[in-house]
Amino acid sequence: MFGSSRESLAGLRTAVQSTRSAADFRSSASQVLAAAGVLAAEKSLRQTLADAGTASVARIALAESVFAGTMAATSMDVLRQAIAVRWSSDADFVEAVETLGIQMLCIAAQEADALGAVEEELFLFGRAIASSAHLQMTLTDPALSSDAKAVVVTTLLAGRGNEVTTELLAHTVTNLRGKRLDAAIDALIEVAADQRNRLVAQVVSAIALDTQQSDRLKAALSSLTGRDINVNAVVDPGVGGGISVRIGDDLIDGTVANRMASARRQLLND
Incomplete structure (x- = not known):
């Protein structure tokens, strides 16, 4: 991510910090991450919402109609802000919304004094993948459904990992979009570490x-x-x-x- 996209994301990540006291923040974090998954799957929708040639008011109205009933006030406001700024590509727009959802989940863990544990669990899961060719092949197998991959993650972490860790990893293994799994997990760790400065x-x-x-x-x-x-x-x-x-x-x-x-x-x- 370069140029205007990098600047836009930096501004949004700063703005998200001010919403952490919202009553619906924890659920909103999950909703923003889920919205990123929808945008990744719906090419026409993400292209329209990221199109700077269309007035932002119209694009925001479209998003509100699409996500009505699935997003709380805080999550919808985060999406509105993401739509209102400029992106170099629709792929950058999706990555930005995803990063905001990840950051929000990290903030939620931080508020619960659990972000250090989440970061450590992400690292350990990454090491488990690196040491198990079978697990890596399973989680990157294009023939395996997204739901099945998410079940593998939730089963492995059941009773062991923080719910934020599980949610982050379940989302990641089902939304790689051409990225290497180890690189995607490293990116999660970097967001968590950055939230801790x-x-x-x-x-x-x-x-x-x-x-x-x-x-x-x-x-x-x-x-x-x-x-x-x-x-x-x-x-x-x-x-x-x-x-x-x-x-x-x-x-x-x-x-x-x-x-x-x-x-x-x-x-x-x-």
Whole structure:
């Protein structure tokens, strides 16, 4: 998401924060996320609602007629605001509405003092998928219905996960829209961390970092970025040694495997 779309989403995400005290906020969060699913499935509808060539009043009226009876006052107001601003594409519009729904669910968890737990559960679910080819194939199988995929998630998390975690993951596995599942879960984690005013560092090392190493890494990254850091550490013996750190789109790869690959490329180019 770039240009006007990025600016529009940033403004909407700030505005959503002011609605957190609404009595219908928790249910509205689910409704906004559900609306994103409808928009993703209905090409003509999303194109019309995102069309800046049509007056926003007319587009908002259409949305109100389509979603009447399924959205509360707060959720409908969030959708109105999303329709009223400019998007570079209808795909950006859908992604923005989805992001707002995710953010609202994270705010609801934060209000219940559970957002840290939700973020941790999302990370652990992502690791479970990474370690199970069968689970990954099941949740990305195009022959499996969306309802069946959602049931897999709810069954796996029954009695273990926060309801917000379950809702976020059930939505995500049924609304990938061409995205990799691991990347989609990472995006959820980033929204949750951002709501806590933190950045997420995805760290890969050949052996597990001990507490002192993890704390030193957090301190160094916090100093570098000016933000609190959550370290999500993954052990991969295949990297040989060293560590790689990814924060958003930025990658620092100091692994032995990367240095060897760089050396091979240099030899081939000489």
